[in-house]
Amino acid sequence: MNKKLIIIIVAVALICAGGAGAAVYFLAPPKGEAAEADKHDGDKKTKKKKKEDDEEEAGPMKYLTVEKVIVMLRRSPNETVPHYLSADLVVAVPVKKEKDAKEHLPLLRSVAVRTLSSLPMDKAQAMTIDEYAEALNKAFEEEYEKDEREQPFKEVMIGKLILE
Structure with a gap:
């Protein structure tokens, strides 16, 4: 009885091993697709590494302020009262820069x-904080592109805004 049990166990093990081998053979992608799949995985790893490098480059942020930017807004043709805008800007800067x-x-x-200062009063009153920040960030990008220099900060935000 022991010999029959051992033979049955060995036979079942051989059948399982054969089934596993067949599954690997039939389910594995062909050589060309395997190489392409490895390349695709490599691209994903490269993109992930680049994103991590960008985050490391940025590192912790420091916030600098540009206080009391005061300008007189442009008047409408029939308006005699001057209008002023006062803003405090917050500049997000990587600590390294x-x-x-x-x-x-x-x-x-x-x-x-x-x-x-190029804004007319009616437009300035209608703008949101985000629109002010967007306009300033666009102006800074254009200035640095014109001078062909690297911008040492990530973005400029509005800390305080008063229209009078």
């Missing part, structure tokens, strides 16, 4: 004054 960004604060103030 903090020194460069601090050196650029006078330029940021100048671009902000130029951008904000």
Whole structure:
């Protein structure tokens, strides 16, 4: 009885091993597809690595302020009362580029004054905070592209805004 039991166990093991081998053979992708699948996985890994590098490059953020940017808004043709806009800007800077960004604060103030002072009062009243931030970020990008320099900060946000 022991010999029959051993033979049955060996036979079942051989059948299972044969089934597993057949499954691997029939379910594995052909050589060309395997190489393409490996390349695709490599692309995913490369993109993931690049994203991690970008996050590491950015690292922790520091926030600098450009306080009291005050401009007189353009008047309508029949209007005699002057209108003013006062804003405090917050600049998001990677810690590694903090020194460069601090050196650029006078330029940021100048671009902000130029951008904000070109607004007519009625348009300025209708704009949201996000629209102000978008307009300023666009102006900064254009300025740095024109000068062919790298922008040392990620974005500019509005810390305070007063229209009078």
